Amino acid sequence: MVESVKAYQFGLRLSERGCVAGIGDGIAWIRGLPSARLDELIGFDDGSTGLVFQLGKDVLGAILLSQSRGVTAGMAVQHIGRKLEIGVGDTLLGRVVDPLGSPLDGLPPPELRQFRSLEAAAPPIIERDFVSEPLYTGCKIVDTLIPIGKGQRQLIIGDDGIGKSALALDAVLNQCGRNVLCVMVLIGQPRSSVAGTIEVLRQADALAYTVVVVAEANALPGFRYLAPFAGCAIAEHWMRMGRDTLVVYDDLTRHAQSYRELSLLLQRPPGREAYPGDIFYLHSRLLERSTVLSSAYGGGSMTALPIIETRQGELSAYIPTNLISITDGQIYLESKLFAAGMLPAIDIGRSVSRIGGKAQHPAIKTASAHIRLDYLQFLELELFARFGTRLEAGVEEKLQRGRLLREILKQDRLQPLSESAHLAWLLAYGEGLLETVKPEQAAEVLTGMLAQLPDTLKLDSPKKHWLQVLRQLLADKL
Incomplete structure (x- = not known):
């Protein structure tokens, strides 16, 4: 002084x-x-x-x-x-903050010594590396048929109220003990939804490795616009330090609407659906910051799970098509599947992961190689069988296996599975160990088998050893 x-x-x-x-x-x-x-x-x-x-x-x-x-x-x-900058660092873990870093959880402001700009250029190509490690969400369908790798941008898309946020929340809960730091960005949601999400994280002890950035529905449009950039800056700091991070943007539909609101208030020329001409650049500059860095630049990663809302399943709308073109794949949730009780309501035929398969563990990749094709063929056969035609014995057998697989793929909310559990049901189904199980008994048999799965079984264990253990467990159940 x-x-x-x-x-x-x-x-x-x-x-x-x-x-x-x-x-x-x-x-x-x-x-x-x-x-x-x-x-x-x-x-x-x-x-x-x-x-x-x-x-x-x-x-x-x-x-x-x-x-x-x-x-x-x-x-x-x-x-x-x-x-504009936001405070970053480990002291934010377990906190609920607004896009400026001010606490919303009633606790004293966190002691922050490092700050990072909300707007930053995406890492150049020379700093990036190939996606090579899997990020497990705990969902049977995602981890086996639509795998996600660390550093990937995987879009979650579907109509309102069919489980998009629940799927992303399950992915956050599944990172417990995996050394992955999470950032949940809640944009334009009512206070009741925000409180419910925070309570789920607190009960599952997930706040220990999670930061929640909130811009409520009644917040200024500028706050809703800045929220995803604030969450990205927090995660980017950890990525630059060589750590693995997961960012959930829930959801970018409201973010685009807030940007449209700001643009109209600022008298910018409106374009398609009254969005400004740079709406594509808005989300591309945000999601391009998610990547995996090479070892020379720390080796950290930032995985993004942006959520987007459709209306009546229309994928060709303006904002959904923009996000689909930016991301590395999409998980599409279908309202008809949700109404039929197929939870999570993921449409396997229209969901894809363009680069996640390269990061999938070889054992799971081999065991799930034909599952996707078998299930899609079953859906076609089931549609054909509705006409009441007489079916051959081979076709009836495929239908029975398909109905069994459909029941196996069902999964309750907030019950993520480990990768060992994924390999267990894949092998049990693929090797025909569940042929005598009726579809209505699949959930009970599978739950009992996975509950008694020994900890000594690892993904790298020999297939013969896996089958021996699974046969013994199923012999006690059947």
Whole structure:
């Protein structure tokens, strides 16, 4: 302090000062800051802050970052001289914060010594590596038929209320003990949904490795716009430190809507469905930051699970097609399957993982090689059999195996399975050990078999040893 006082020198200092020309709906119009830059923080005389979001010829538009009623027309505005940052680090684990890093859980603010800009360039190609390690979600269908690798961007898409958020939440719960840090970004959700998600994480002791970033439905549109970038910055810090992270964006439909709201308030030219022309760039610059780094740059990874909502299963809508083209695959949830009781309601035929298979464990990859094709063939045969035609014995046998597989693929919420459990049911089904089991008994038999699965069985254990143990377990059940 003394040294800074001694180093102080008197002199003329020039600074720009603007004034508020208009205010409303979380947007401030400002005159008199000609050197302002995009994404720069500006300060109002009442202590409020804003983020420069649009540059005009005479005025600039800024997003209000605080809901202060003291901001009025004519108030002075000045530069702060820095960009918007959020505190990062391990002290955020277990906390619920807003997009600016302020606590929402009633606890004291976390002690943060490191900060990271919300907006950052995606890692260049030279820093990236190939996706080579699996990220297990605990879901039978996903881990075996639509595998996800660390550093992958896997879209979860479907109509409202059919289990998209539950699937992503199960993936977070399954990271317990796997040294994967998680960030859940809740965008535009009502407070009851936010409280329910946090309570599930707390009961499962998942908050120990999770940060929850919340921008509620009643928040300013600027907060909903900044939320996914804040969650990405938190996870990016850990990725740069060589750690594995998982980010859930729930959901990017509301994020796109908030960006459209901001753009219309800022009088930007509207395009298709009133979205601005750069809506594609909005999500691409966010999701391109998810990757796996090479060992020379730390070797960390950031896996993204963006969630997007469709209406009546329409995949060709504007925002869904944008996200499908950006991501490395999609998990499509079908409302008809949900209504029929097939949970999780994943449409295997329209779901795909473009790069996750390269990260899948060889044992699981070999055991599940024909499962997807068998199930799709069964769906076609079942549709044909509805016409009441007489079926051959071979076709009836395939239908029976298909009905059994459908019951096996069903899974209750908040009950993720280990990778050993996945290999166990794959081998039991593929080797015909469950042929005598009726479809309505599949869940009970499978639950009993997996509950008694010995810990000595590993994925790398010989197949003969696996089959020997499974036959013995099933002999006691059947």
